[in-house]
Structures are given as structure tokens and as C-alpha cells.
Amino acid sequence: MSLDNLPNQPPRPKPWNDPRVRSVFFQIVAVLAVVWFGYTLFQNTITNMESRGIRTGFDFLDRTAGFGIIMSLIEYDESMTYGRTFLVGLANTLLVSGLGILFATVVGFIVGIARLSTNWLVAKVALAYIEIFRNVPLLLQIFFWYFAVLGALPAPRQAINLGDLVFMSNRGIMIPAPVFEPGSGLMGFALILALVFIFFLARWARRRQAATGQIFPVLPIALVLIPGLPLLAYWLMGSPVSWSIPELGGFRFRGGITAIPELGALLLALTLYTASFIAEIVRSGITSVSHGQTEAASALGLPGRRILRLVVIPQALRVIIPPLTSQYLNLTKNSSLAVAIGYPDLVNVFMGTTLNQTGRAVEIVAMTMAVYLFISLAISLLMNIYNRAVALKER
Amino acid sequence: MRKTLLTTTLAAAGLMAMGSQAQASTLEDVMDAGELRCGVSNGLPGFSQPDDDGNWTGIDVDTCRAFAAAILGDSQAVEFVPLTAAERFTALQSGEIDVLSRNTTWTTTRDSSLGINFTGTNFYDGQGFLVQSDLGVTSAFELDGAAVCTQAGTTTELNLADFFRANDMEYEAVVFDTSEASAQGFDNQRCDILTSDTSQLAALRTQLSDPEGAVVLPEIISKEPLGPAVRQGDDEWYNIIKWVLFGQINAEEYGISSENLDEMLESGDPNVQRIVGTDGNMGEILGLSDDFMVDVISQVGNYAEMFERNVGPDTPLGLERGDNALWTEGGILYAPPFR
Numbered sequence: 001m002s003l004d005n006l007p008n009q010p011p012r013p014k015p016w017n018d019p020r021v022r023s024v025f026f027q028i029v030a031v032l033a034v035v036w037f038g039y040t041l042f043q044n045t046i047t048n049m050e051s052r053g054i055r056t057g058f059d060f061l062d063r064t065a066g067f068g069i070i071m072s073l074i075e076y077d078e079s080m081t082y083g084r085t086f087l088v089g090l091a092n093t094l095l096v097s098g099l100g101i102l103f104a105t106v107v108g109f110i111v112g113i114a115r116l117s118t119n120w121l122v123a124k125v126a127l128a129y130i131e132i133f134r135n136v137p138l139l140l141q142i143f144f145w146y147f148a149v150l151g152a153l154p155a156p157r158q159a160i161n162l163g164d165l166v167f168m169s170n171r172g173i174m175i176p177a178p179v180f181e182p183g184s185g186l187m188g189f190a191l192i193l194a195l196v197f198i199f200f201l202a203r204w205a206r207r208r209q210a211a212t213g214q215i216f217p218v219l220p221i222a223l224v225l226i227p228g229l230p231l232l233a234y235w236l237m238g239s240p241v242s243w244s245i246p247e248l249g250g251f252r253f254r255g256g257i258t259a260i261p262e263l264g265a266l267l268l269a270l271t272l273y274t275a276s277f278i279a280e281i282v283r284s285g286i287t288s289v290s291h292g293q294t295e296a297a298s299a300l301g302l303p304g305r306r307i308l309r310l311v312v313i314p315q316a317l318r319v320i321i322p323p324l325t326s327q328y329l330n331l332t333k334n335s336s337l338a339v340a341i342g343y344p345d346l347v348n349v350f351m352g353t354t355l356n357q358t359g360r361a362v363e364i365v366a367m368t369m370a371v372y373l374f375i376s377l378a379i380s381l382l383m384n385i386y387n388r389a390v391a392l393k394e395r
Numbered sequence: 396m397r398k399t400l401l402t403t404t405l406a407a408a409g410l411m412a413m414g415s416q417a418q419a420s421t422l423e424d425v426m427d428a429g430e431l432r433c434g435v436s437n438g439l440p441g442f443s444q445p446d447d448d449g450n451w452t453g454i455d456v457d458t459c460r461a462f463a464a465a466i467l468g469d470s471q472a473v474e475f476v477p478l479t480a481a482e483r484f485t486a487l488q489s490g491e492i493d494v495l496s497r498n499t500t501w502t503t504t505r506d507s508s509l510g511i512n513f514t515g516t517n518f519y520d521g522q523g524f525l526v527q528s529d530l531g532v533t534s535a536f537e538l539d540g541a542a543v544c545t546q547a548g549t550t551t552e553l554n555l556a557d558f559f560r561a562n563d564m565e566y567e568a569v570v571f572d573t574s575e576a577s578a579q580g581f582d583n584q585r586c587d588i589l590t591s592d593t594s595q596l597a598a599l600r601t602q603l604s605d606p607e608g609a610v611v612l613p614e615i616i617s618k619e620p621l622g623p624a625v626r627q628g629d630d631e632w633y634n635i636i637k638w639v640l641f642g643q644i645n646a647e648e649y650g651i652s653s654e655n656l657d658e659m660l661e662s663g664d665p666n667v668q669r670i671v672g673t674d675g676n677m678g679e680i681l682g683l684s685d686d687f688m689v690d691v692i693s694q695v696g697n698y699a700e701m702f703e704r705n706v707g708p709d710t711p712l713g714l715e716r717g718d719n720a721l722w723t724e725g726g727i728l729y730a731p732p733f734r
């Protein structure tokens with residue numbers, strides 16, 4: 001019996017009454033409307049700006065900037081272009097965000113674990129830290145560190161002198177800088193060699209432990225090899241590294257590396273503020289691991305630190321990673337508060353000075369927004385990959 | 396079904412209706428609103444600053460009040476919009492304000508590429524340096540290696556770089572986004588020098604914790620003609636803003652002030668008659684009432700009154716007229732004739 005002969009087969013509906021056709025049709029209409037709306041907005045802006053005599057376009061990026069920037073990770077002086085100021089600002093934003101994420105994670109994990117300590121004092125100190133830093137607006141914290149703490153340091157001529165090597169003043173912290181001379185390349189090579197060796201050693205040790213249960217002391221070997229190999233190279237090549245030591249000359253210190261107070265204040269504020277949130281996330285992650293797991297681990301005779309490292313934290317990470325990603329994104333975006341104290345980040349340099357000197361508001365704001373979007377998406381992507389690695393594997 | 400289609404069509408039509416916005420006359424807009432929106436500095440003594448009672452005072456503020464008196468007959472009909480240096484041009488371009496009067500330097504780039512027009516100069520200024528006096532510096536050429544506080548998005552920032560480069564000196568630019576913040580940075584000794592227009596330095600010096608501990612160096616490194624600006628493309632409005640200030644300068648030149656205005660209304664001097672509107676139709680051709688300068692002079696005063704009240708020798712700033720004296724008195728203040 002063929003299907004055609006089935007009784008009561010409903011007739012195929014007309015296309016305009018077919019729910020599937022209708023749903024596709026309206027989705028297409030919605031997409032077209034959105035695209036058309038965006039296009040109109042764009043055209044409207046261009047037309048209006050032209051009719052008001054406002055110049056548009058990205059040609060300004062090739063023009064000479066002509067203003068100084070206090071801190072730059074890449075080579076920069078006033079004779080370079082506006083495009084270069086974009087890169088300088090971007091590098092400074094990435095620096096403060098990267099360091100902030102690193103420090104905030106370390107501090108956050110320590111405080112989060114301390115918050116759960118059975119030691120009453122440690123737990124209460126961690127609690128006080130979290131409640132204070134979490135509940136004071138970030139901008140005020142930045143001002144506090146900048147004006148009240150770092151601003152209170154003495155002037156360069158009365159700088160705090162630590163062994164004639166490190167100087168602290170209200171112009172920043174001056175530390176000696178290594179100057180690499182020919183032959184110092186071997187030291188870098190030695191360092192890489194040591195790191196690669198330790199990496200494979202650790203992998204081998206892990207496999208051996210899984211197979212035989214024997215523990216191999218990787219950590220002491222690493223502690224000797226990682227500084228040891230480059231030092232050996234240093235000795236072999238006849239001291240190829242010299243030090244540039246800061247020295248007071250005229251108005252300021254010359255030589256060495258200067259960490260400007262704007263960077264210090266911003267980094268301190270971002271780190272301590274975000275760490276207080278991360279601490280709570282870590283605490284929630286750890287408490288989410290069922291108590292039975294800890295009990296089972298101690299029943300197996302594992303010491304407290306191993307229980308934390310091998311049983312609790314791997315399971316807690318599943319809960320910790322997604323909200324941790326949000327904190328990383330917050331920190332990166334909050335770094336734009338730099339403008340309040342004059343740290344030369346992307347918003348300060350590019351959306352502040354460059355925008356004002358060129359007047360290309362729409363282009364510059366669009367570029368800056370695109371950069372933050374891109375950085376945030378990149379962080380999300382990396383964290384999602386990591387999350388997938390630690391997530392519960394369902395087999 | 397039909398209803399859904401109808402809604403979609405209507406929505407699309409609604410979107411299409413948002414075509415390009417026609418540019419209305421700024422004069423009509425201001426008349427309709429009964430209020431002039433004026434962009435000023437967010438706090439600079441002598442130029443624009445709210446006093447203890449919340450009234451805005453300063454030479455830039457009075458310039459706005461003169462516009463409001465000329466257009467609306469009431470110098471109080473102004474809404475002051477405080478702006479940072481970085482916000483000012485966008486605020487004017489986007490129509491958030493009708494006129495910008497915020498110690499803004501007239502430059503080629505700004506005049507030609509920002510879609511704005513400068514209408515004149517209400518203060519001739521130049522960039523100078525304020526130095527901590529205990530550094531013992533007496534000349535700007537001794538500043539090699541100094542840390543300099545300045546404000547973001549100003550011509551000051553560019554002149555600073557030019558000056559140090561031209562003289563082969565190094566410097567460290569500490570850039571803040573408001574003039575108070577840069578003054579605070581100087582006060583906290585974050586930098587050795589504060590650079591800005593000399594009038595601003597005089598103003599900011601009064602706000603330091605120890606004004607005697609800082610000296611202004613003699614060198615002036617740039618020309619800074621400060622004046623109001625309007626949006627491009629509305630010539631009627633441009634002319635009004637231009638000629639109110641010229642009117643105030645001409646009033647000073649012909650000796651018309653708020654004190655002798657009643658006598659001047661009886662004057663037989665044709666120059667005076669044209670300014671106070673007893674002869675000619677200067678107001679009408681600008682799109683205002685013929686006696687618009689009477690409102691300006693009676694409520695705000697001529698240029699000299701505006702200067703003396705806000706930045707002159709009897710004020711905390713204590714500035715002499717200098718370049719800002721009339722051309723007949725050794726200065727460079729010169730307004731085209733009112734005829």
C-alpha cells in the first residue's frame with residue numbers, strides 16, 4: 001500500500017499558511033530590517049557630517065602626532081604618527097590589563113582560600129579585605145592610591161633610597177635596568193632549554209607516578225635548573241649583562257627603569273578591587289565541592305594541601321571559571337578609568353588627546369570600541385577553551 | 396496574519412521616515428527655547444566658574460550673557476553647560492550647545508576640519524610655564540628633563556612638545572583631563588612645571604596650597620587667541636555671535652558703558668547712535684532688534700567692564716590689559732566698524 005492511498009491525509013497548506021515558510025520569511029524580513037537600519041544610520045551620519053563641514057576618514061592616522069606620551073612600551077616620539085599613538089595606547093592598556101589579571105588572580109585565590117580557613121583570625125582578615133575593597137567604588141580607590149599613597153612619597157631629590165639601587169619618589173619607582181650586550185643571547189637560550197627540559201621532565205614524572213605510584217622530585221630540580229643554566233651561561237660568556245642604575249641628574253632620575261606612579265596606582269586599585277570579587281568566586285567554587293569528596297580524600301590518607309590541590313580545586317574550577325571570565329573582562333574594561341589619573345592607556349591617549357587634536361570623533365570612538373570588543377572576545381575565547389578543558393567530561 | 400504583516404510594514408515605514416535631519420536655524424531654536432545653551436569651562440577662575448551661590452561668573456560666561464542679552468533681551472536666559480577640553484567640540488558639533496565660549500584657541504585645523512567657525516577673540520593669550528620656586532629656575536630654557544603637567548586635548552600639549560623639541564630638551568608629559576587635575580598634580584609635586592595659557596596659570600596659581608611657592612617664567616611660547624565658536628553652516632547665527640562681541644569692543648572704543656548708557660542714548664555722534672540703535676538698522680540686518688546693544692551694554696557692559704570685572708587688576712587674577720587693550724591704547728583689540 002503506497003502512502004498516497006492513506007485516508008485522511010491533510011492537504012499541503014498554502015505557502016502563506018505554512019508555519020515553516022512563514023517563520024523563515026519573517027526571519028529574513030527581520031535580518032533585512034536590521035541591516036537596512038544599520039546602513040541608514042551609517043549613511044545618515046556620513047551625510048550629516050559632510051553637510052556640517054566635518055572631515056571624515058582614516059587619513060589622519062598617517063599624520064604626525066606632535067605630542068608627548070609619558071610611557072611607551074614601543075618606540076615613540078613626537079615626530080611619529082597618530083596611528084602610532086593608537087599602538088602606544090593599546091600596548092599600555094594591554095600591559096595594565098595583563099598584569100592586573102595576573103595579580104588579581106593570585107591575590108583572589110589566596111584570599112578566597114583564606115576566607116575558608118579554620119583559623120579564625122585569617123578568615124576574618126580575608127572577610128574584612130573582601131568587604132572593604134568590594135564595596136568602595138573603583139574610581140575612589142584609584143584616587144586613593146594615586147593621591148593619598150603614591151602622591152605622598154617625597155620629591156625626587158629627597159627620594160627614598162634603597163641601597164643606591166632602587167629609589168622611590170612621587171615620580172615613580174626607579175629600578176636598575178639590565179643592559180644586554182653581545183653574548184647575552186646564550187643566556188636566553190639556556191633559560192629556554194631549562195624550561196623545556198623541566199616541562200618534559202614533569203610530564204615523564206606524572207606518567208611514572210600514574211603507572212608506578214612513585215613520586216619524582218621535579219620541583220627542587222626546577223628550582224636549581226631554571227636560574228642555574230642561565231647563570232652558567234653568564235659565567236661562560238664572561239658577564240655579558242651590565243646594569244643601568246638610576247641616578248639623580250637635574251630634575252629627575254636618569255638610567256634604570258621607571259615605573260610611573262600612574263601605572264602603580266591603577267594596577268594596585270584594579271588588582272585589589274577585582275581580587276575581592278575573585279576571592280568570593282573562589283570561595284563559592286570550593287564550597288560547591290561536596291564535603292564527601294574531602295572526607296573520602298582524607299580517608300585515603302592524603303594530606304590537607306594535596307586534598308586541596310588534587311581533589312577540591314580541580315572540581316571547584318568548573319564552578320569558578322565562568323564567573324572568573326566576567327571578572328577578567330571587567331578588569332580590562334575598568335582599566336579605561338586610567339584617564340582619571342593620566343595613565344596613558346588607549347582611552348587617555350587615543351580617545352583623549354588624539355581625538356581632540358584631529359577632531360575625528362566618530363572614527364576614533366569606533367576604533368576604540370572595536371579594540372575593547374576584540375580584547376574582550378579574545379579573553380572570553382581563551383577562557384572558554386580552558387573551561388572546556390576543566391569541565392566535567394561526560395563519557 | 397494580516398495584522399502581523401501590517402505591523403511589519405508600519406515598522407519599516409517608520410524606519411524609513413528617519414531620513415537625514417534638516418538643519419534648523421539656530422536663532423529660531425534659541426528664540427523658541429527662550430534660552431541660550433552655552434558651553435563653558437568646568438571651572439576656571441576669571442573665565443568661567445560658579446560662585447558660592449551657584450551663579451556662573453567669568454569673562455567667557457559674560458560673553459555668553461552678552462549673546463543672550465542681544466538675542467533674548469535677558470542676560471540671565473543662559474543655560475551653562477560645563478565641558479572639559481576633550482568634550483567641547485563634540486558638544487558643539489552635535490548641537491548640545493548653541494555656542495562654545497570656553498577659552499578655546501583659534502587654530503587652522505579647528506576652524507577648517509571640525510565643522511565649527513571661530514567668531515572672534517575675547518582674550519589674547521599665550522602659553523607660559525609655572526615652576527616650583529624652590530627649583531631655582533629662572534628661564535624656560537633651563538627646563539631640560541623636567542616633568543610637565545598639562546591638560547589633554549589642548550593646543551598647550553602640542554606647543555609644549557614643539558618647544559622642547561625645537562630647543563633639543565627632554566621632558567616628561569603628565570597629562571590630565573581637567574585643568575584642576577593638572578593643577579593638583581603640580582601641587583602634589585608630581586611634576587616640576589605646570590604649563591598652560593598665562594591667564595590660566597594666574598588663575599590656577601591662586602588655587603595652589605602655597606601660591607607664593609610657584610613662579611611664572613617670563614617666556615611666552617605661543618599665540619593663543621581665545622574666543623567663541625559656533626557650528627558651520629548657519630551664517631545668520633555666525634554673524635550674530637561675531638557682531639555682539641565686536642559691538643562690545645566698539646562700545647568701549649566710543650566710550651559707551653553701562654554707567655553712561657542713558658546719556659549715550661541722547662548722543663548726537665553717529666558712531667554712538669549706530670551702536671545704541673538710535674540711528675541705522677544694524678540690529679535688523681543681523682536678525683535682531685535695533686537696540687540689541689542697549690540690552691548688552693546695560694546688562695553685561697562693554698568689553699572693558701567685562702575684562703575688569705573678571706580678570707582685571709582688582710580681581711584675584713590681577714591681569715593687566717596688555718595685548719587685550721584697545722588698538723588705540725597700545726593693545727591689539729580691534730573690531731571692524733559698526734556701520
